[in-house]
Amino acid sequence: MRCLWPILALLWASPGWGQYPLTRSFELQDGMRRPRAEVLAVSPDGLLWTGGPDGLFRTDGELTQAALPDPMPVVTALASDKDGVLVALNNGVVLHGHGLFHDTLLVDTTLRRWPVTGLLRDASGSLWVGTYGAGICRLQGGTLHWLSTVNGLADDHVNALVLLPDGRVALATDAGVDLLGPDGSVVAHITETEGLPDNLVLSLFADAQGTLWGGTDRGGVFSIGSDVRVARPLALDSAWAFGPVTGLWIDPSIAWLATERHGLLALDLKDRSEWYRSGDPSEGPTRVTGLVRSPDGALWWCTGRERVHRSDPDVLVASIHERIDLRRISALTTSPDGRVQFAIGEQVYSHAVAFADTAAFTSRRSALKPSMAVVTLLSDATGEVWTGTMGDGVHRLTPSGADLHLTERDGLVNDHVLRIRRSGEALWMATLGGAARWTPHGGFTTLPVPGGGFLYDIMPLEDGSAIVASDGSGLIQVRPGSTGTPLAGPGSGAGPRSYYSLCRGEDGTIWALGPGTGLCQVKDGAVRCVGQDHPVLRGEPLGVAPFRSGVAVFTDEGLLLYEPADDHFLDLGAACGLQGVDGELNAMASDAEGALWLATDQGLVRIRPELVDRSRTVKAAILGWTWGLEPLPLVDGTRLAHDQDLLTFQYFTPPGADPRAVRFEHRLVGYDSAVRTTRERQVTYARLTPGAYRFEVRPASTDGGAAHPWTAFSFTIQRPWWRRPWALALWLLAITMLLYAFIRLREERIRLRDRLEKDRVRFQLEALRSQVNPHFLFNSFNTLIELIEEEPHKAVGHVEQLSTFFRNILQVRERELIPVEEELRLLATYFDLEKRRFGDRIALLVNVDEQARRHRIVPLTLQLLVENALKHNAATTAEPLPVTVEVAAGELIVRNPLRPRDVGHRSTGYGLESIRQRYTALTDRPVHVVNGPGTFEVRIPLIGPGT
Numbered sequence: 001m002r003c004l005w006p007i008l009a010l011l012w013a014s015p016g017w018g019q020y021p022l023t024r025s026f027e028l029q030d031g032m033r034r035p036r037a038e039v040l041a042v043s044p045d046g047l048l049w050t051g052g053p054d055g056l057f058r059t060d061g062e063l064t065q066a067a068l069p070d071p072m073p074v075v076t077a078l079a080s081d082k083d084g085v086l087v088a089l090n091n092g093v094v095l096h097g098h099g100l101f102h103d104t105l106l107v108d109t110t111l112r113r114w115p116v117t118g119l120l121r122d123a124s125g126s127l128w129v130g131t132y133g134a135g136i137c138r139l140q141g142g143t144l145h146w147l148s149t150v151n152g153l154a155d156d157h158v159n160a161l162v163l164l165p166d167g168r169v170a171l172a173t174d175a176g177v178d179l180l181g182p183d184g185s186v187v188a189h190i191t192e193t194e195g196l197p198d199n200l201v202l203s204l205f206a207d208a209q210g211t212l213w214g215g216t217d218r219g220g221v222f223s224i225g226s227d228v229r230v231a232r233p234l235a236l237d238s239a240w241a242f243g244p245v246t247g248l249w250i251d252p253s254i255a256w257l258a259t260e261r262h263g264l265l266a267l268d269l270k271d272r273s274e275w276y277r278s279g280d281p282s283e284g285p286t287r288v289t290g291l292v293r294s295p296d297g298a299l300w301w302c303t304g305r306e307r308v309h310r311s312d313p314d315v316l317v318a319s320i321h322e323r324i325d326l327r328r329i330s331a332l333t334t335s336p337d338g339r340v341q342f343a344i345g346e347q348v349y350s351h352a353v354a355f356a357d358t359a360a361f362t363s364r365r366s367a368l369k370p371s372m373a374v375v376t377l378l379s380d381a382t383g384e385v386w387t388g389t390m391g392d393g394v395h396r397l398t399p400s401g402a403d404l405h406l407t408e409r410d411g412l413v414n415d416h417v418l419r420i421r422r423s424g425e426a427l428w429m430a431t432l433g434g435a436a437r438w439t440p441h442g443g444f445t446t447l448p449v450p451g452g453g454f455l456y457d458i459m460p461l462e463d464g465s466a467i468v469a470s471d472g473s474g475l476i477q478v479r480p481g482s483t484g485t486p487l488a489g490p491g492s493g494a495g496p497r498s499y500y501s502l503c504r505g506e507d508g509t510i511w512a513l514g515p516g517t518g519l520c521q522v523k524d525g526a527v528r529c530v531g532q533d534h535p536v537l538r539g540e541p542l543g544v545a546p547f548r549s550g551v552a553v554f555t556d557e558g559l560l561l562y563e564p565a566d567d568h569f570l571d572l573g574a575a576c577g578l579q580g581v582d583g584e585l586n587a588m589a590s591d592a593e594g595a596l597w598l599a600t601d602q603g604l605v606r607i608r609p610e611l612v613d614r615s616r617t618v619k620a621a622i623l624g625w626t627w628g629l630e631p632l633p634l635v636d637g638t639r640l641a642h643d644q645d646l647l648t649f650q651y652f653t654p655p656g657a658d659p660r661a662v663r664f665e666h667r668l669v670g671y672d673s674a675v676r677t678t679r680e681r682q683v684t685y686a687r688l689t690p691g692a693y694r695f696e697v698r699p700a701s702t703d704g705g706a707a708h709p710w711t712a713f714s715f716t717i718q719r720p721w722w723r724r725p726w727a728l729a730l731w732l733l734a735i736t737m738l739l740y741a742f743i744r745l746r747e748e749r750i751r752l753r754d755r756l757e758k759d760r761v762r763f764q765l766e767a768l769r770s771q772v773n774p775h776f777l778f779n780s781f782n783t784l785i786e787l788i789e790e791e792p793h794k795a796v797g798h799v800e801q802l803s804t805f806f807r808n809i810l811q812v813r814e815r816e817l818i819p820v821e822e823e824l825r826l827l828a829t830y831f832d833l834e835k836r837r838f839g840d841r842i843a844l845l846v847n848v849d850e851q852a853r854r855h856r857i858v859p860l861t862l863q864l865l866v867e868n869a870l871k872h873n874a875a876t877t878a879e880p881l882p883v884t885v886e887v888a889a890g891e892l893i894v895r896n897p898l899r900p901r902d903v904g905h906r907s908t909g910y911g912l913e914s915i916r917q918r919y920t921a922l923t924d925r926p927v928h929v930v931n932g933p934g935t936f937e938v939r940i941p942l943i944g945p946g947t
Contacts, residue, residue, distance in 0.1 A: 021266070021276065021299075022315035024577050025307050026659070030057060030064045037302035040290035041078035041085040045621040046654025048292075048300055049085045049097065050308065051075025056087055056097070058623075059308070060652040061659030063681045067097055079119040080292070086127075088116035094129060100624030100631040100650070108144065110134050118161040120169070122182065128169055130158035136171060138184050145184060152186040154178050162204040162212070166226075170212055172201035177214060177224070190224060197222055197240070203247045203258070213255070215245025221257060221267075247291035249299065254313060256299050258288035264301050264311060268354065295654055296614045310655065314611040315576040319603035324349070329599035330584050331387070334591040335379035342587075342599060343374035348385055348397060353591050353606075376586065378420040378427070386427065388417030394429065394438075411444030412436055414453075419586060423460035430455035435468050435478055447478040450486065457586065459502040459510055467510055467522060469499035475512055475520075475527055488526050501586050503544045503551065509564075511551045513544045519553055519562050534569060536560050543588040547596045548609045554598060556582050561612060575615040576607055577658050620664060620697045620711045623650040623681075636713055642720040645688040651697045651711070652681055663700035665707075668693055690719040756921045759914050783836045798836060805829045809860070817856040817922070817943060820848060820892065827862040827885070834870060841875040847886040855942035857892060858918050864911050865938055869896040873936075891928075891939040898936050912938070 028035050028050065038052035050057045055072025057064055066072065077088040084098030086105075094106040094116070105127055111134075118130035127139040135148030135156045148156050155175035162170050164179075168187060171178040176191035176199045192199050197219025205213040210226035220240035242265060247258035250269075257265040263286035266276040290302040299311045318326050324344065331343040334353070341350045350362045376388035383399040393407035393415045407415050414433025421428045427438045434453035437445045447466070449455065451473035460466045465479040467487070474497045478484035499514035510522040518532035531537045539557025546552070550563040552572065559573040559581075573579050578600075587599035598605040625632050627644045653662050665675050666683055670693035676683075677700050696710040721727050784802075787795040808826050812818050824846060831844045844866070866883050873896060875881035884895045915938075916927045925941035 021311040021313050022317050022577060023264075023309055023311045024658075025309050026059070026061045026655075027307050028057065028059060028064045029306075030066055033066075034306040035064070035066075036304055036306055037308055038289045038304045039075060039078045040292045040300055040302055040308070041080050042292050042294050042300070043080060043084050043098070044082065045623075046295050047621065047623065047652060048294070048308065048655050049078055049087075050290075050302065051078045051087065052304065058097075059655070060681070061308075061310070061655035062662065063652070068102065077116045077119050078290075081121055086119040086121065088119055088129065090115065094119065094127065099634050100626070101633070106139050106144070108137070110137075110146075117159055120161055120163050122163055122169070123167060124182070128161060128163075130161045130171060132157050132159065136161065136180075147180070147184055151184075154189050154191070159202045160204045162206045164206045164212065165208065165210050170204055170206065172204045172214060174200050177201055177204070177212070195222070202244055205248045205250050207250050211250075213248055213250050215248045215257060217244045221245055221248065221255065246288060247301075249291055249293050251297075251313070256291065256293075258291040258301060260287055261285035264288055264291070264299065264309075266313075296617075296656065297610070298656075300655070312576060312611075314608040314614070315578070316606035317578070317603050318605075321351075321604075326599075326604040327601055329587060329604060331374050331377045332587040332589055332597060332599045332604075333377040333379050333385075334589045334597060335383075336381045336592060337383075338592055339379075340589075340591065340597055340604075341377055341379050341385055342604065343377055343387065345373060348374065348377070348387060350385075353593065353595065375584075376417065376419050378422060380422065386420050388420045388429065390416050393417060394420065394427075406438070406444075411446075412438075413444070413446045418455065419457045421458055421460055421466075426460070428458045428460045428466050430458035430468055435466065435484075437466075437480060445480050447480060448483045449473075449476055449478055450484055451476075456500045457502040459504060461510075467502065467512075469502050469512060469514065471498045473497060475499055475522060477525070487522065500541045501543045503546055505546050505551055505564075506549060511544050513541045513553060515541055519544070519551065521564070530567065531560075531562065531569060534560070536569075536571070536573075541585075542583050543586045545588045545596060546590050547607075548594065548612055552588070552590075552596050554583065554588055559598070570612065570615060572607065572611070572615075574658050574661050575656075576611055578602075578605065579658070579661075581605070618653055618656065618699050619709055620651050620653050620699055622695070622697065622711060622713050623652055625649045625695075625713070634713070636715075638715045640715060640717045642690050642718055642723075645717060646684070646686050647688065648682055648684040649695055649697070649713075650682045653699050664697055665700045666695070666697040668695050670694060688717055690717045690723070692716045752921065756917060759917050787836075798833075801829055801832055805833060812859040815859055818859045819853065819945070820855050820857055820942070821853040823857055823859065823862050824848065824853065824885070826860070827866060830863050831866065831883075838870070838875055839877075841877055841880050842870060843880055843882040845882055845884040845886075847884070848892070849887060852887040852892070852942060854945050855892075856945060857940055857942065858915065858922070861915055861940060862892075862894060864915070865894040868911060869894075869936070872900065873897070874899040874901050887942070890925075890942050892942055893937060893939050895935060895937045898932055898934055915940070 028037060033054065035050065035054035035057050036052045037050035041049045043049060048059050049067070050059065053074050056067040056075050058067050074090040075087060076090055079086040081096060084096055087095040087097050089095065090112065092108050092111040093104060096103045096105050106129065111129070111131065114131040114133035116129055117132050120128045122128065128136060130136045133156055135146060135153055136158055138145045138147070147153060153173070155173040157174040158171050160172040164170060167182045169180045171180065176189055176196060178189055179187040181187050190196060196216070198216035200217035201214050202217055203215040207213065212224040214222050216222070218240065242259050242262045244260035245257050246260055249256040253269050255267040255269055257267070259265055262277060287303055288301050289304045292300050294300055297313060300308055301311070302308050320326060328344050329342045332340070334340050338353050339350050340353055341348060347363055372389050372392040374387045375390050378386040385397045387395045387397065389395070393405065393412050394417055396404035406412055413436045414431035416432040417429050418432070419430040425439055429436045429438065432454050434449045435447040435455055435458055437447060449468060449470065451470055454471040455468045456471065457469040458466050465477055468476050468478055468484070470476055473486060475487040476484040477487060499512045499517060501513045503511050505511060512520040512522060516532070518529040518537050520527050520529040536555055536558040537553065539555035542554040542556060544551055544553050547561055549565065550561050553560045553562060558571065559578060561570040561572050563570070581600040581602050583598060583600040589597050591597060594609045596607045622634065624634050626648045628646055632638065651664065663677055663679055665677050667673055667675050668685055670691055671685060671688060693716070694712055694714045696712045698708045698710045701707050784795055784798055787798055808829065812826070835842060862885065869883050870881070873881050881896065881899065886893050912929060919927050919941060923941055923943055927941065928939040930937040
């Protein structure tokens, strides 16, 4: 595997300070609180957790949140876990933090007295806790086991612990390193006798190959192979000069060391003589208290203050090196032998691309005229460097120090040389007076160029011609001995006609850049441009250079990478945290290892190609979700109650080079599929209806390129029980049964009403028949004849009563109810008629008070009952038949003695049954019939006058 050479640079470098990996600082602020960070951990989703005297917090570099409720205890140790972080508090509690939740794993009073210094969980799930003073404890299956010097530990003061790939646990103690088996048994003690540079071991790290690395108090760093037979110091000499090593992280090519007094150090493991430092000696000792690596390869570290720092091993910004101000570079190039050359004034410097504190410059001075400056450089494999100047022609510097000077006197078309290119042994030069070609044996040849001849750049082609970038005449193809030909494209007609920079891509394609042109591709004599509207490409052009499989574009508005295969621009400036930088024209180049070099106003910049891969893999993570203020478990497919309709989602991206520039796109499928863009790290949805939903979030693509992948979370809000299928089925069944019952009841009432109507008609007919009964008429007429013969004056009254009787019957028979008073009048008329026939053999006794007379009954009820009494009972002079009508208990009573006739009318019972049915339809009070002994009695319920 090719070594990654770390380069150290800090944006605020001061004179005398060396090189550093690009380091940015991020303030920690949660509302009004500014928590101090003493320990760090990164959860598997990339979120950074900080702990210290102010409690536990989580941050993505932009938003910082408290992870525990107030008041928070002091956090003494943090460690990454498989799905979150392990947290040790000074109150004797060990927690597991994940998302918005924290679970208590262990509570022990011993941990209050002796602070926790290390945490880990092994493959079996056992929790290991190291303390400074009480040894180590292991929580397995709910049982806590303590290990100390009594059990064979070298010392009870444990400074760190780490899990080895084979399941063993290594302890860093004040008396060396202890190796424990998975069961907690002591496997080995490693001390100075076995090669440790110092017995006071402060930090440990285990790499994937099983090598154990350690940092000591006075002896620097050591490594122990998997055979555990000997410890090998990492430093080349025994005089370790950087103080205690409080933390370390080992990459395949870099050893990152957190020190007590010198900040963050890095050692190139390929060439162990090259060190990098991230502390500024002018500001005094820099104490690193926590060091972790994020998933994108950057190192996060803290110093116990209210900020965290991010060092990116793929980006170099060297502002000052060997007391040379690298912010004043005027020209830059790279050579095939793995070196970078640049010019500051008349001095040309050369440096290995490794660019470490221990790697020094070599320099050569160009014999320039006073006030002249080098503006372009060309280096070859022989070690020769060609310099182009503004006003002093071309100089060739050889490794021996010789200086070949070529000017207009030697045939150069103009002494103001802006660019030099090589093709074979020929040099091609772009000047303010046109283009020139030089060979060692033929000297200079002037290449005719149409227009004013003001050229910024030149690119020789394989066919012996060259393309020149002109000021005002566009791109021109020139050949020795013939006039140049303008290329068809944006620079040949209306619009931008100036180009400043050219480069050749890995596939041989020529690329050009000018003000307002966008990035232009030269192919088959034509020019095609892209990105004219891109904000960065609207800035002042500074250069183009091949990078990876595309082209890097540098303007005073930023730095881009264009990838032709995807037709995509990647914002390199944002990816590496370099915004707002400026530079010199055409002072950029790519080296043999594929890294991009830039001369900027912040110093010398180098960007490794691995940065691009990291920038493409950015993915959002969902921190958690809440119902109102209540956190919910982050389990995909969660089912919520119907009233859990106010939901808030919190999300983030793993802390990158510039968290403040991150934008998010989110949507809630099932509610609103429109994609929303925001800077906020959370979104709230209110009044969600029951249904299935999928929340999706991703980082927004700010450079117009391919969209990042979605992170999705699905959940369902259940219907209330009364809207679920089984409940709807029950509701439907109940409604069907009620409807059926209603229809049946309605049908029954209709049938009852029809029957009552029929009964009423029958009753009326029966009553009418009873009144117009032939016997009744026969008797009435016989009585009338007798009166006419014997008492003529009474015959007229009899006829009048008979007429009144029949007229009253016709008036009341259609009415449902009539007052008792009116019914009594009908009964009196009827009884008077019967009395003329029976004489004193019958008697009618009525005892009904005035209040009862206002109540109502069914018409002709009393007549029917009295008629039945006269019809079925014997009445004689010696024993008259009395019929009584009276009121008792809200009932009208008709009573007569039982004197059945020997031969009489056969009773059908229909009259009484008809009366019962009619009263059943009108009131819930029944009609009572009492038959004997000796008396026949019918009780009719009185119906109130307002009913």
